[in-house]
Amino acid sequence: MQQNDLNLQNDPNREPRKAYRVRHPLKLRTASVQHIEELGPNMRRFVLTGSDFADFTSASFDDHVKVFFPDAQSGQLILPQVEGQGIAASEGPKPIMRDYTPRYFDTSQLSLTIDFALHEAGPASDWARQAKVGDILGIGGPRGSMVIPMDFAGYVLIGDETAMPAIGRRLEELPRDAQVLVIAEVDCLQDQLSWDCPQDTEILWLQRMGQPMGQADLFLQALKHAPFPIKDFHTWIAAETSVARQLRKTLIAEYGVNKNYIKAAGYWQQGKSDSHQVLEDE
Known part of the structure; x- marks a missing residue:
């Protein structure tokens, strides 16, 4: 939890049960698959790691990050450009992205765990079914957290x-x-x-x-x-x-x-x- 989270949580003027928002600097990261675990026939767990996670933070259980996937045909991973707290529009191929929950973050190992629910065919589920250790993904955010006390x-x-x-x-x-x-x-x-x-x-x-x-x-x-x-x-x-x-x-x-x-x-x-x-x- 970031210091500003602690300040909000300990603020004597904060309404005890009122949810509050915490903003995080928007950052894009690249990560590699370190471990894959089958949680069931329709759920697969991925542990991602990379030095870019050194300043990663997620203050709420229902935060979401943008996961950027490589193109299925070319294998190219396209990441957008960050401008301040937003994503800059660009010409050419568009990033392939979906929202996912940061399931667990290990600060000592700089590893992020994300669980994928496997549904019908789509870029995320198709990637998750075929992924292997060492594959590269892009991770954006979380941009903010809505903390429920x-x-x-x-x-x-x-x-x-x-x-x-x-x-x-x-x-x-x-x-x-x-x-x-x-x-x-x-x-x-x-x-x-x-x-x-x-x-x-x-x-x-x-x-x-x-x-x-x-x-x-x-x-x-x-x-x-x-x-x-x-x-x-x-x-x-x-x-x-x-x-x-x-x-x-x-x-x-x-x-x-x-x-x-x-x-x-x-x-x-x-x-x-x-x-x-x-x-x-x-």
Whole structure:
């Protein structure tokens, strides 16, 4: 955590439960694949390393970095130019990039762990299926972090495969005495992950069994019988954009969840590539 994070966290004027943003200098890095691990039939872990990570920081469990992939045909890795806190437009071939969660960062080894959910064909999934140790990627950011304080008695975490890295990281970072409910949708039993959880954690695994992603039905059914934390809690949702939006509305309207303590994000969107958006009141 950076010094400005600590200052914000210890600021006596900070509203204890209010999320706060931390800005990071935008930087592009190159990294090589150091290790590959199979987490399940549809999830693969990559440990990336490189000297460029010396000043890497990620202050929130749901941060995202831009991962830049080499062209499948030419093998060329195209990185954009950074101008201040933005990306400069350029002519010629465009970078191939997708958003991913920094699952874990090892400061001593200068290594960044990223988990890839393998879906239908696309540049990211195609790369992940064929990648080998020594392959090179580009990493951009994170540009900033939205830090959700750990001042709640309970936490609710809801998401599909794209949210698994963030959920796993959050569970590892939460206080060990927190009461936690996780509602996680995967394709099948083999896709269920093992996490280091607070002792009082209830995980409801939802299995699509070959049905397509991006549907809200299983989540809505699970909510009807979900053991929500007894005391005050913060709710976090990440899934397909329309699903996350529907779950947010349902939790507020039908389950009385405090809309000030809920964060919902569309980690992907049907029919679009490289889509990531935070969902708020409409």
